Amino acid sequence: MLGYTIRRVLGVIPVVFLTSAIVFGLMHLLPGDPVQLLIGQSQTEVSAATIASLRHQYMLDRPIWLQYFAWARHMLAGDLGASLQTHQAVWEMIRPRILPTAQIGFTAWLLALVIAMPLGAITARHPGSLGDWIGTIGALSGAAMPYFLVGGVLIYVVALRLGWLPPSGYVPPDQGFGASIRSTIMPAVTLSLSLGAVIARQTRASFSEVLQFPFIRSARAKGLSEIRIMTHHAFKNAMLPVVTVLGVQLATMFSGAVVTETIFAVPGIGRLLVDAILSRDYPVVQAVVLFISIIVVVANLLVDLLYGLLDPRIRQA
Amino acid sequence: MSGNIAPDVAVSYEARAPFGRLGAAAGRLLRNRLALVGTVISVLIVVLVLIAPLVTPYGPNAIDYRAMLRGPSAAHLLGTDDLGRDVFTRTLYGGRLSLAVSLGSIVLAVGAGVPLGLLTGYLGGATDEILMRLIDSVMALPPLVLALTITAVLGPGLVNAMLAIGIVALPGIARLVRGQVLSLRHNDYVLAARSVGVRPSLIVLRHVLPNVLDPVLVQATLGIGFAIITESSVSFIGLGAQPPTATWGSMVQVGFQYLDSAPWLAMAPAVMIFLAVLGFNMMGEGLRGALDPAARSTA
Numbered sequence: 223m224l225g226y227t228i229r230r231v232l233g234v235i236p237v238v239f240l241t242s243a244i245v246f247g248l249m250h251l252l253p254g255d256p257v258q259l260l261i262g263q264s265q266t267e268v269s270a271a272t273i274a275s276l277r278h279q280y281m282l283d284r285p286i287w288l289q290y291f292a293w294a295r296h297m298l299a300g301d302l303g304a305s306l307q308t309h310q311a312v313w314e315m316i317r318p319r320i321l322p323t324a325q326i327g328f329t330a331w332l333l334a335l336v337i338a339m340p341l342g343a344i345t346a347r348h349p350g351s352l353g354d355w356i357g358t359i360g361a362l363s364g365a366a367m368p369y370f371l372v373g374g375v376l377i378y379v380v381a382l383r384l385g386w387l388p389p390s391g392y393v394p395p396d397q398g399f400g401a402s403i404r405s406t407i408m409p410a411v412t413l414s415l416s417l418g419a420v421i422a423r424q425t426r427a428s429f430s431e432v433l434q435f436p437f438i439r440s441a442r443a444k445g446l447s448e449i450r451i452m453t454h455h456a457f458k459n460a461m462l463p464v465v466t467v468l469g470v471q472l473a474t475m476f477s478g479a480v481v482t483e484t485i486f487a488v489p490g491i492g493r494l495l496v497d498a499i500l501s502r503d504y505p506v507v508q509a510v511v512l513f514i515s516i517i518v519v520v521a522n523l524l525v526d527l528l529y530g531l532l533d534p535r536i537r538q539a
Numbered sequence: 540m541s542g543n544i545a546p547d548v549a550v551s552y553e554a555r556a557p558f559g560r561l562g563a564a565a566g567r568l569l570r571n572r573l574a575l576v577g578t579v580i581s582v583l584i585v586v587l588v589l590i591a592p593l594v595t596p597y598g599p600n601a602i603d604y605r606a607m608l609r610g611p612s613a614a615h616l617l618g619t620d621d622l623g624r625d626v627f628t629r630t631l632y633g634g635r636l637s638l639a640v641s642l643g644s645i646v647l648a649v650g651a652g653v654p655l656g657l658l659t660g661y662l663g664g665a666t667d668e669i670l671m672r673l674i675d676s677v678m679a680l681p682p683l684v685l686a687l688t689i690t691a692v693l694g695p696g697l698v699n700a701m702l703a704i705g706i707v708a709l710p711g712i713a714r715l716v717r718g719q720v721l722s723l724r725h726n727d728y729v730l731a732a733r734s735v736g737v738r739p740s741l742i743v744l745r746h747v748l749p750n751v752l753d754p755v756l757v758q759a760t761l762g763i764g765f766a767i768i769t770e771s772s773v774s775f776i777g778l779g780a781q782p783p784t785a786t787w788g789s790m791v792q793v794g795f796q797y798l799d800s801a802p803w804l805a806m807a808p809a810v811m812i813f814l815a816v817l818g819f820n821m822m823g824e825g826l827r828g829a830l831d832p833a834a835r836s837t838a
């Protein structure tokens with residue numbers, strides 16, 4: 223397992239390097255001069271000398287690869303740069319946004335798991351039944367449901383008509399745990415739907431395959447109850463592909479966070495990215511995208527390690 | 540459902556199919572109930588948005604200040620918006636743009652992704668290794684985050700949104716094709732062609748390409764659903780269609796400002812997005828079952 227872990231961790235390095243190069247390249251190779259953008263923020267006339275000095279200050283007069291390494295060195299040292307708009311350190315902008323995104327994301331993940339996994343397992347147990355059909359159509363619909371449809375219906379019905387929950391905003395746990403949970407429910411439900419749909423479909427496919435294996439037939443022949451077969455024999459084997467999906471879906475959850483946090487006015491990472499994009503605050507965009515991609519890469523690494531732990535064949539491959 | 544056809548029945552059915560393999564696949568697609576429903580939904584939506592001028596008397600940008608924020612009625616099936624424009628009409632015309640952008644981005648992704656996948660898969664070696672690591676790295680970025688970032692750098696607008704979504708969808712197609720090529724390049728017919736001295740480019744075009752098209756078609760159909768959702772999200776954020784041009788996403792964005800007083804404004808295009816994505820996804824899943832023998836046997 224140690225060799226497998228080392229191989230996996232080392233394998234992440236080129237991916238992080240290339241991802242950071244892509245994020246950096248996006249901002250520098252596509253049309254648009256960063257200095258022009260910088261100047262665009264100020265209302266005063268700027269002389270050619272100032273432009274030249276700015277280009278030198280930001281190393282824009284140097285080769286692109288030198289610019290990248292200078293930028294990467296700052297990133298590795300924890301210096302994510304400063305906002306063009308507020309001149310605040312980018313990390314100071316990201317830090318308070320982590321909790322709302324994590325809280326909503328974790329709640330959504332939990333909701334999706336608790337509802338979708340049993341649903342997937344039950345529909346796999348009775349293929350072709352009415353429940354299987356309803357489950358399949360439900361999963362397909364969940365995957366096709368745009369966040370703003372779910373979010374819009376929830377805000378209109380639950381918040382505006384019934385008044386059960388606040389229509390938008392976020393309350394941190396230290397300002398009242400109950401209020402914090404109430405402010406999390408609707409964004410989390412919105413985010414959980416498509417995630418749940420994917421988990422339900424993967425669980426169903428996975429259980430369907432495992433339930434065909436001879437050891438399940440043997441367990442039935444021994445007279446074990448169906449519940450025991452599902453929980454003790456099929457579960458662990460069926461969970462492997464589901465675990466992979468959970469890792470892959472983290473990237474999708476960040477996509478969802480961008481829209482969900484916009485709908486519900488949650489001050490999270492997604493909303494920070496949208497605000498930075500709309501105000502063309504490129505250092506913030508760059509840092510937030512890099513931050514998100516590193517979290518996704520690390521989460522996938524953890525999933526890989528977990529996979530190796532669950533399945534000895536993987537770590538010996 | 541197609542998955543329940545016994546192998547011998549399926550073989551005889553294929554043998555009788557008048558249009559060969561594609562005809563048989565179309566037959567299987569239409570015998571799969573989910574796929575049939577998906578195809579019907581998709582075709583209905585496409586036809587409806589194409590014949591928009593025939594089904595609605597209003598123009599998409601025709602303003603009527605005497606009829607602002609009216610609820611659904613006989614005159615305005617889905618009500619009117621904040622400028623008195625007919626929501627049903629705008630939903631249809633907006634759908635034209637949403638679908639065109641989504642389709643365009645997938646054509647772009649397939650147009651660039653298939654040659655890239657063929658090249659890396661067939662050449663192998665360092666080119667393949669570098670390009671695949673690059674593709675893995677792009678795929679580590681959340682799709683919408685990447686699409687938004689590219690659109691932001693290129694500048695807001697539908698064409699740029701289309702380019703961005705195409706770039707985001709491209710690595711998936713390239714990786715799929717590359718995987719197919721790797722599994723095909725050691726097949727007997729490819730080895731035979733190589734042994735008699737057929738040029739590599741000709742082998743790829745004549746012997747490999749036709750065999751990777753089926754999975755690409757499936758991926759592209761599912762990709763349309765992804766592109767519709769992504770385009771609508773980009774427009775919802777405000778980087779896609781710019782006023783007065785309407786797409787489903789930009790209509791939802793405006794509609795959210797009137798969610799309390801006029802919920803139909805946001806809900807009409809949102810439901811259309813849902814139906815279109817559902818339709819294309821169901822069609823894609825059906826196609827997968829119809830074209831892929833492995834998927835058929837496990838369906």
